[in-house]
Amino acid sequence: MNRSNFPLIAIAAVFLSFPLLWLYQHSGSSAIMLDKEKSMALTTLRQHHAILSERVLSVRSGFEQNFDALANSQQQASRGFNDLYASLNDNQARAKALLEQLQQHHEQRLVAVERFKSLHAKLSNSLRYLPRVQYQLLLQPELSIQQKQQISQLSLMLINNHSYADPDEYQKLRSLLIDIERLRQTIKLPLLDSFTLHSEQLLQFKQQENAILQEILANPISRFFARLNNQLTRDHDRNIIAAERLKYFLVFYSGALIILVLAFLVNRYQLHQHLKRHKYLSEKDQLTGLNNRRYFLDQLQRSIRRNNDYFGALIFIDLDGFKAINDHLGHSEGDKVLRRLATRLSDYCGKLSYSCKKMQSAEITLARLGGDEFVILLSDLDAEDAQQLVTNICDKVLQLLSRPLSDKYDEYPLSGSLGVAFFPDHGACVADIMHAADKAMYYSKEHGKNTYNLYHPDMA
Numbered sequence: 001m002n003r004s005n006f007p008l009i010a011i012a013a014v015f016l017s018f019p020l021l022w023l024y025q026h027s028g029s030s031a032i033m034l035d036k037e038k039s040m041a042l043t044t045l046r047q048h049h050a051i052l053s054e055r056v057l058s059v060r061s062g063f064e065q066n067f068d069a070l071a072n073s074q075q076q077a078s079r080g081f082n083d084l085y086a087s088l089n090d091n092q093a094r095a096k097a098l099l100e101q102l103q104q105h106h107e108q109r110l111v112a113v114e115r116f117k118s119l120h121a122k123l124s125n126s127l128r129y130l131p132r133v134q135y136q137l138l139l140q141p142e143l144s145i146q147q148k149q150q151i152s153q154l155s156l157m158l159i160n161n162h163s164y165a166d167p168d169e170y171q172k173l174r175s176l177l178i179d180i181e182r183l184r185q186t187i188k189l190p191l192l193d194s195f196t197l198h199s200e201q202l203l204q205f206k207q208q209e210n211a212i213l214q215e216i217l218a219n220p221i222s223r224f225f226a227r228l229n230n231q232l233t234r235d236h237d238r239n240i241i242a243a244e245r246l247k248y249f250l251v252f253y254s255g256a257l258i259i260l261v262l263a264f265l266v267n268r269y270q271l272h273q274h275l276k277r278h279k280y281l282s283e284k285d286q287l288t289g290l291n292n293r294r295y296f297l298d299q300l301q302r303s304i305r306r307n308n309d310y311f312g313a314l315i316f317i318d319l320d321g322f323k324a325i326n327d328h329l330g331h332s333e334g335d336k337v338l339r340r341l342a343t344r345l346s347d348y349c350g351k352l353s354y355s356c357k358k359m360q361s362a363e364i365t366l367a368r369l370g371g372d373e374f375v376i377l378l379s380d381l382d383a384e385d386a387q388q389l390v391t392n393i394c395d396k397v398l399q400l401l402s403r404p405l406s407d408k409y410d411e412y413p414l415s416g417s418l419g420v421a422f423f424p425d426h427g428a429c430v431a432d433i434m435h436a437a438d439k440a441m442y443y444s445k446e447h448g449k450n451t452y453n454l455y456h457p458d459m460a
Helices: 005-061 068-087 093-138 145-160 167-186 190-217 221-266 268-283 293-305 322-329 331-355 386-402 430-446
Strands: 311-320 363-370 373-381 415-423 451-454
Touching: 005 068, 005 093, 005 190, 005 221, 068 093, 093 145, 093 190, 093 221, 145 167, 145 190, 167 190, 221 268, 268 293, 293 311, 293 363, 293 373, 293 430, 311 386, 311 430, 322 331, 331 363, 331 373, 331 386, 373 386, 386 415, 386 451, 415 430, 430 451
Parallel strands: 415 451
Antiparallel strands: 311 373, 311 415, 363 373
């Protein structure tokens, strides 16, 4: 090694010693902070579930007239699970297993809450309807005062009573219902039939609501909260011990760090070569594995600069119907669709260069520009065969894009709108060619989709 490198090594070693000292001081506190975040996430989740129970009871008691606050509590509880799961490390397998069980009980509880909301809406309708029927019955001359009192008493008990926990009160209610049923059989009044039917229905709704409410409140989720809290406490203790051990390892590895600095300075040239090899990765789209926009524009620029008798073509591809998949199934499903379509296009372009004799001297570049936009660049095409060849390729690409994916996506059919520009006929620079192909693509999209068009200046 050249002696001129020694001052640089000394300076690097001094500066790198400060992060070591900082890590030595904060190795324990960082573990404590991370465990504190997990504990806070668990506490927040427990609070959300407690609030969810309060919201259910509040709706049931009539203090809240809509489900907005209850729905908000459901969403907060679901987000709390995501936050807690994201805070767990890969080595916390037991905590994750408990969290998955907790998630199952959480989902069961949310399903029960949805059933409660549906049933409570029906119950509210019955509670609004029954007093109106009662009022009309009290105006009927066919009924005696005693019979009207029975109807009023039954209506009052049905409206005011929630739980029917008292057996005597429930038996009294059933007895009144039987009396009203007998009265309905002797006095033929449509209003009395309607009152009896809705009274029975209201009683049934309230009993079902009580059962669902017990299911919500008796959910074993609290027990799993306690178990998960105990597991996180054990993980915290283990992390503290590991942090103490880390401090000793840091002292030992400080010497190894100096060796790494020396190796870095000696082998900086090799590192530079290594970075050049990784330049290839910067030219690939991370989602689909295709060439990215940067690589494509570089290839297009090179193709334009060639001064020969060959033509080039740019096929601009935009997916039709892809936005519906993102909106209804989510972006993760949209990413899956993009990868599958990219595989189809990549397989086709790879086979095309070997199966078509006219493509033996041509170059094919398939790339994803971003979103649901793809491009196919054809360089060094024969002028006589270029248009026919591109037409065949466009027909095949349209078939590939419109081919069904699976039953899961049957409700969201896909197709493609293609625009084609030739160079140098339609432009002498990257911007002009891209503009021409883009304009032809939008012309296809505005005139029926699932088709392609060659650019011409008269396009609107």
